[in-house]
Amino acid sequence: MPRVIGHIDLDYFYAQVEEVENPSLKGRPVIVCVFSGRTEDSGVVSTANYNARGFGVHSGMPIVQAKKRLEGHDPEVIRMDHRKYEAISNRIMEELGQMVDVLEPTGIDEAFFDITDSTGGVYSRARESAYSIKAAITKSENLTCSIGIGRSKVVAKLGSDMAKPGGLTVISPEATESFLAPLDASKLYGVGPKTTSALEEMGIRTVGELAKTGPSELERRFGRKFGGYLLAAAKGTDADPVVAGLEPTQFSRIVTLRRDTRDPEEVTEQLSEGMRYIHGKLASSGKSFKTVTAIGILTDLTTKTKSKTFETDINDLTVIRETVSTLFDELSRAAGKEFRRAGVRISGLEDVEGQTSLSEFLRPAR
Numbered sequence: 289m290p291r292v293i294g295h296i297d298l299d300y301f302y303a304q305v306e307e308v309e310n311p312s313l314k315g316r317p318v319i320v321c322v323f324s325g326r327t328e329d330s331g332v333v334s335t336a337n338y339n340a341r342g343f344g345v346h347s348g349m350p351i352v353q354a355k356k357r358l359e360g361h362d363p364e365v366i367r368m369d370h371r372k373y374e375a376i377s378n379r380i381m382e383e384l385g386q387m388v389d390v391l392e393p394t395g396i397d398e399a400f401f402d403i404t405d406s407t408g409g410v411y412s413r414a415r416e417s418a419y420s421i422k423a424a425i426t427k428s429e430n431l432t433c434s435i436g437i438g439r440s441k442v443v444a445k446l447g448s449d450m451a452k453p454g455g456l457t458v459i460s461p462e463a464t465e466s467f468l469a470p471l472d473a474s475k476l477y478g479v480g481p482k483t484t485s486a487l488e489e490m491g492i493r494t495v496g497e498l499a500k501t502g503p504s505e506l507e508r509r510f511g512r513k514f515g516g517y518l519l520a521a522a523k524g525t526d527a528d529p530v531v532a533g534l535e536p537t538q539f540s541r542i543v544t545l546r547r548d549t550r551d552p553e554e555v556t557e558q559l560s561e562g563m564r565y566i567h568g569k570l571a572s573s574g575k576s577f578k579t580v581t582a583i584g585i586l587t588d589l590t591t592k593t594k595s596k597t598f599e600t601d602i603n604d605l606t607v608i609r610e611t612v613s614t615l616f617d618e619l620s621r622a623a624g625k626e627f628r629r630a631g632v633r634i635s636g637l638e639d640v641e642g643q644t645s646l647s648e649f650l651r652p653a654r
């Protein structure tokens with residue numbers, strides 16, 4: 289099964305947050321700045337919205353210079369408020385973590401994710417997952433993002449860069465080679481100006497040319513490890529896994545149903561393997577839970593959820609099954625449309641050690 293790896297990057301993040309907070313800014317150049325305090329305008333631009341970028345303004349530019357470029361265009365200059373962006377980032381990462389199999393945040397506004405299991409390696413499903421992710425972030429925070437999907441981290445990252453802003457690039461395994469070939473080698477993750485000029489000296493400019501270079505030639509020039517990486521990156525076969533960045537706070541499973549349906553029993557039945565998987569994850573990580581959530585993605589791709597929270601910690605598969613069945617019954621009646629995909633999430637995880645129930649006393653010491 290091919291891997292399905294995603295990279296998500298929020299568009300002009302700090303500036304977009306400011307636009308959402310103050311919609312009257314839309315259509316005007318906006319720069320978010322870090323003021324050094326030395327003189328009134330000393331400091332640099334942290335980021336600029338796309339309108340301001342159209343005048344050549346970019347991250348890292350001195351504020352004075354940015355203001356000059358925007359003169360006469362009614363710019364808005366905003367002081368950076370890192371805590372505000374961080375709080376939003378945390379909420380989005382939490383939400384994303386519930387929609388993918390593995391999430392690896394790599395910065396305040398970007399993350400890699402793995403959805404191989406939940407899509408079964410099927411790229412058309414991956415596209416649907418990406419649309420659901422975009423819709424969810426629009427709904428909860430009113431923010432847009434760019435997503436790339438491919439069989440490796442390098443390919444996924446190239447995809448999200450390609451799509452900015454607001455885009456989605458899905459690079460199926462079959463299309464990988466032709467997608468990569470014409471790109472400049474300098475676009476590859478980990479290829480900076482030094483490597484770029486070394487490659488140029490070797491007569492290599494594009495990713496396609498790099499992919500055709502002999503491994504020994506690259507290893508001689510860049511060493512075994514980096515030489516090997518470059519070749520794999522250029523072929524889109526770099527094997528670096530997506531590694532969860534945070535302690536699990538929940539486990540979830542989403543499946544595409546065999547057919548669209550409103551029948552809660554049919555949905556629950558198709559989730560039984562997912563529930564067993566979650567139960568296995570609970571057992572192997574020594575956790576119990578308090579909350580069960582049923583997730584229904586309807587035929588119009590909107591997501592509906594319903595949760596039940598227990599007063600005491602649970603780690604019983606039967607309880608998960610019965611709760612999911614009840615929740616889908618309620619969800620189905622409230623939704624008024626057929627389900628296309630369905631999922632289960634359990635959250636409110638606790639270490640089993642903290643539990644004082646009877647089952648805990650019966651559990652053999654670990």
Ligand code: TTP
Pocket residue numbers: 297298299300301302303333334335336347348396397452453
């Ligand atoms: P980026 O993802 O590099 O940029 P962006 O989100 O502003 O724009 P886009 O992704 O649409 O190209 O950086 C994320 C945030 O990090 C950015 O909003 C502000 C901050 N940042 C700085 O503070 N200084 C910098 O030099 C850069 C590049 C980013």
Ligand code: CA
Pocket residue numbers: 297298299300301397
């Ligand atoms: Ca970004």
